Amino acid sequence: NGAYDFAEIQAKWLPVWDELEPFRAGRAGDTRPRKYILDMFSYPSGDLHMGHAEAFGYGDTVARYWRHQGFDVLHPVGWDSFGLPAENAAIKRGVDPRGWTYENIDQQKRAFRQYAPSFDWSRELHTSDPEYYKWNQWLFLRLYEKGIAYRKAGQVNWCPNDQTVLANEQVIDGHCERCGFVVTKKALTQWYFRVTDYADRLLDDLNQLEGAWPSKVLSMQRNWIGRSAGADVDFEIEGRDERVSVFTTRPDTLYGATFMVVAPDAELAAELVAGASTEVQQRFNDYLDSVRAESDIERLATDRPKTGVFLERYAVNPVNGERLPIWAADYVLAEYGHGAIMAVPAHDQRDLDFARAFNLPVRVVVDTNAPVTGVIPVIQLDEQGDPIMPDDVPLLDPASTGIALGGDGRLINSGPLDGLSKSNAIRRVIEVLEQRGQGRAAKNFRLRDWLISRQRYWGTPIPIIHCAECGEVPVPESELPVRLPDAAGLDLKPKGSSPLGAAEEWVNVACPNCGGAARRDSDTMDTFVDSSWYYLRYLSPNDETQAFDVAEAEKWLPVDQYVGGVEHAILHLLYSRFITKVLFDLGYVSFTEPFTSLLNQGMVIMDGAKMSKSKGNLVEFASELSAHGADALRVTFAFAGPPEDDIDWVDVSPVGAAKFLARAWRISGEVTSSPEIEWKTGDAALRRITHRLLADAPGLVEAFKFNVVVARLMELVNATRKTIDSGAGAGDAAVREAAEVTAMVLDLFAPYTAEDMWQRLGYEPSIALVTWRKADPALLVEESVTAIVQVDGKVRERLEVSPKISPDELESLARASEAVSRSVGEREIVNVIVRAPRLVNIATRR
Numbered sequence: 001n002g003a004y005d006f007a008e009i010q011a012k013w014l015p016v017w018d019e020l021e022p023f024r025a026g027r028a029g030d031t032r033p034r035k036y037i038l039d040m041f042s043y044p045s046g047d048l049h050m051g052h053a054e055a056f057g058y059g060d061t062v063a064r065y066w067r068h069q070g071f072d073v074l075h076p077v078g079w080d081s082f083g084l085p086a087e088n089a090a091i092k093r094g095v096d097p098r099g100w101t102y103e104n105i106d107q108q109k110r111a112f113r114q115y116a117p118s119f120d121w122s123r124e125l126h127t128s129d130p131e132y133y134k135w136n137q138w139l140f141l142r143l144y145e146k147g148i149a150y151r152k153a154g155q156v157n158w159c160p161n162d163q164t165v166l167a168n169e170q171v172i173d174g175h176c177e178r179c180g181f182v183v184t185k186k187a188l189t190q191w192y193f194r195v196t197d198y199a200d201r202l203l204d205d206l207n208q209l210e211g212a213w214p215s216k217v218l219s220m221q222r223n224w225i226g227r228s229a230g231a232d233v234d235f236e237i238e239g240r241d242e243r244v245s246v247f248t249t250r251p252d253t254l255y256g257a258t259f260m261v262v263a264p265d266a267e268l269a270a271e272l273v274a275g276a277s278t279e280v281q282q283r284f285n286d287y288l289d290s291v292r293a294e295s296d297i298e299r300l301a302t303d304r305p306k307t308g309v310f311l312e313r314y315a316v317n318p319v320n321g322e323r324l325p326i327w328a329a330d331y332v333l334a335e336y337g338h339g340a341i342m343a344v345p346a347h348d349q350r351d352l353d354f355a356r357a358f359n360l361p362v363r364v365v366v367d368t369n370a371p372v373t374g375v376i377p378v379i380q381l382d383e384q385g386d387p388i389m390p391d392d393v394p395l396l397d398p399a400s401t402g403i404a405l406g407g408d409g410r411l412i413n414s415g416p417l418d419g420l421s422k423s424n425a426i427r428r429v430i431e432v433l434e435q436r437g438q439g440r441a442a443k444n445f446r447l448r449d450w451l452i453s454r455q456r457y458w459g460t461p462i463p464i465i466h467c468a469e470c471g472e473v474p475v476p477e478s479e480l481p482v483r484l485p486d487a488a489g490l491d492l493k494p495k496g497s498s499p500l501g502a503a504e505e506w507v508n509v510a511c512p513n514c515g516g517a518a519r520r521d522s523d524t525m526d527t528f529v530d531s532s533w534y535y536l537r538y539l540s541p542n543d544e545t546q547a548f549d550v551a552e553a554e555k556w557l558p559v560d561q562y563v564g565g566v567e568h569a570i571l572h573l574l575y576s577r578f579i580t581k582v583l584f585d586l587g588y589v590s591f592t593e594p595f596t597s598l599l600n601q602g603m604v605i606m607d608g609a610k611m612s613k614s615k616g617n618l619v620e621f622a623s624e625l626s627a628h629g630a631d632a633l634r635v636t637f638a639f640a641g642p643p644e645d646d647i648d649w650v651d652v653s654p655v656g657a658a659k660f661l662a663r664a665w666r667i668s669g670e671v672t673s674s675p676e677i678e679w680k681t682g683d684a685a686l687r688r689i690t691h692r693l694l695a696d697a698p699g700l701v702e703a704f705k706f707n708v709v710v711a712r713l714m715e716l717v718n719a720t721r722k723t724i725d726s727g728a729g730a731g732d733a734a735v736r737e738a739a740e741v742t743a744m745v746l747d748l749f750a751p752y753t754a755e756d757m758w759q760r761l762g763y764e765p766s767i768a769l770v771t772w773r774k775a776d777p778a779l780l781v782e783e784s785v786t787a788i789v790q791v792d793g794k795v796r797e798r799l800e801v802s803p804k805i806s807p808d809e810l811e812s813l814a815r816a817s818e819a820v821s822r823s824v825g826e827r828e829i830v831n832v833i834v835r836a837p838r839l840v841n842i843a844t845r846r
């Protein structure tokens with residue numbers, strides 16, 4: 001019974017777990033119910049850091065918990081091992097990205113093994129293995145067949161530093177997510193996945209996740225998808241056969257439109273300006289050049305001075321025939337709606353700013369002072385039958401105040417719409433437009449199709465062959481995987497076209513269709529494709545015949561608990577949800593949402609700041625691990641507070657955690673009773689604390705209140721120590737019971753210590769498979785007090801009640817008593833005095 005030595009305990013139990021494999025899931029004949037607990041897999045760009053330790057610690061607590069509840073728990077591990085950082089590091093150091101990546105994986109793996117999350121290592125996968133990315137290619141071909149994967153030419157986000165295309169999602173405030181460079185636009189033909197076809201479902205199905213995903217993530221997803229409802233309105237253009245449609249969320253303001261604006265970089269602008277004077281064309285072209293250098297974020301900013309060019313063309317308002325001058329201005333985006341708007345300066349701030357900058361008319365069409373909710377006033381009509389609007393509060397003129405009148409109100413200056421509320425006017429005007437064929441109800445999404453091709457080496461080759469005769473030809477499935485050629489001899493430096501294009505032997509192939517000379521598509525896939533379905537591959541990671549086993553998917557999915565960083569709140573989750581829906585439509589899976597519950601851990605910070613090497617405040621996971629041991633670190637994370645909150649490493653104490661573990665461990669060595677001892681003989685007070693923990697911990701774990709569970713464990717360990725030291729002694733049955741329960745609950749946070757305690761208490765490994773003890777209900781009842789019930793001064797009843805009983809409860813218990821109602825009889829109760837919890841006094845009229 002020496003001192004607690006975490007290093008010794010770690011070295012002792014790792015090989016035993018390797019041998020026993022207690023965390024292996026889905027063994028043949030296992031009849032336990034199933035849970036799938038998934039951590040967002042790691043990107044092997046270096047050693048594990050504190051953020052990994054935190055997240056994987058929490059995920060493991062959940063996984064271990066469900067195992068103790070008698071579930072067969074699938075808790076897999078893998079590596080998101082393709083991607084730009086590996087390639088950039090490889091370029092910088094002149095090494096092979098593959099070698100660099102797999103060395104990092106080895107390093108992370110060693111750290112993980114010490115840290116000992118209860119992973120099923122037999123299912124380990126690497127997305128950069130051909131055995132994995134073959135199925136990315138298979139998935140691509142399924143999407144291609146369905147028209148969901150397609151190629152189109154367009155303006156794409158371009159990082160001039162990384163020389164690669166970026167998805168909209170990878171542009172943060174106009175800068176490259178990876179390197180921080182200002183992102184520009186470039187015309188390129190690229191591969192896309194048609195995620196916009198799924199926009200409605202991606203949005204609507206979020207409602208199913210309400211309460212099970214953090215509300216912040218739900219709203220980020222909702223905003224990203226960005227559905228708005230309104231109408232398309234068609235405008236005639238003077239001197240042009242084709243009409244121009246605009247999307248508006250406020251068709252009710254159609255009478256207030258005073259000009260039209262088109263995006264300078266939309267094709268429409270070029271077409272319209274072709275009919276203008278050479279001087280205007282010149283001015284437009286100069287303007288277009290400057291607009292092309294701007295990011296969408298800049299263009300949409302409300303606080304910039306408005307710029308634009310009048311195109312010398314006119315549109316005609318379909319409801320009143322008015323001529324509207326057409327302008328090109330950068331605040332209208334080519335890629336949203338139809339790339340053109342009807343400008344209603346009185347009610348839209350950006351339109352108003354523009355109108356004031358260029359002296360365009362402003363016409364108020366909604367009286368935003370008129371009440372529309374609450375008491376709805378009856379609208380009076382004048383002799384002509386026109387509505388008389390409430391005019392006690394004067395409307396401020398936006399043209400002079402510069403403040404647009406947003407919000408609800410009643411329509412004015414709008415002919416037949418006058419007097420209607422905003423929502424009724426919207427309905428009415430859409431009806432009219434539809435009848436006349438001049439418009440229709442419409443909705444729009446902020447979401448764009450997913451641009452998946454990258455001009456980089458370290459990724460999944462796109463399984464398409466380009467043939468001069470046959471066009472795009474999919475690589476036949478029997479020829480998958482299309483393996484990445486060796487990096488040796490390839491120039492990986494970014495240059496705007498894929499390095500694979502220079503791999504002559506690889507890129508030149510015979511067309512699978514006609515046999516003629518053809519070329520492979522040399523782009524690789526966005527790594528978000530890899531991670532969009534990896535949760536499925538874990539079900540049968542070594543299956544060479546299919547991407548995943550459909551029967552296994554039925555058994556295990558959807559994932560019961562997903563754990564990971566909020567940095568994936570939008571992209572990764574959106575793409576996984578999208579691919580899941582596609583696979584559902586293709587009949588491969590029977591669920592439409594992959595992750596039933598989501599936990600986002602907070603960040604680990606240092607002295608209030610994000611940790612970073614450059615700031616010099618980095619706490620290295622490796623050194624913390626060797627200083628304190630895995631268990632103390634994990635207890636530290638669990639005890640730090642709610643897992644969603646940030647953890648400041650200056651506020652926590654791994655040393656304190658280690659002391660607590662040593663205290664618990666020491667008790668397990670002091671117990672002198674045998675495992676056969678009768679629990680009932682034990683000290684009742686200690687047993688009550690033990691059983692209350694057994695009863696409360698499940699709810700606490702399921703609500704992610706890990707810190708409360710650790711606090712309760714500390715309480716139990718202290719109480720056990722007191723019982724040993726005072727009177728009852730180490731031989732008391734309650735001490736053994738408390739030590740055993742401590743070990744079992746501690747296994748959620750400190751598996752090494754728990755396993756060792758379990759052995760010291762006389763049991764075989766592994767404690768991980770011990771079923772949760774049932775709390776004895778008799779020990780959960782709080783101590784009771786005796787309440788006396790008197791009727792007209794005589795004691796008629798004694799009630800055992802909780803000391804915390806409320807007066808109302810006590811009174812109704814008293815009235816419900818047989819003895820009391822017998823003694824009251826037919827008489828009328830005139831007065832009841834309650835002194836909870838001890839006394840009820842009932843007086844009757846005799």
Ligand code: ANZ
Pocket residue numbers: 227228247248249250253263331332333334335336337338339340341342343344347348444
């Ligand atoms: C007239 C109007 C009047 C508008 C009014 C708003 C208020 P969300 O909610 O984001 O969908 N719009 C349409 N297409 C645009 C584009 N390509 N670039 C920039 N703005 C565009 O916004 C829809 C509104 O944004 C539309 O409704 C349109 O302005 C503008 F009192 O039309 B609205």
Ligand code: ZN
Pocket residue numbers: 467468469470471473511512513514515516518
């Ligand atoms: Zn061909």
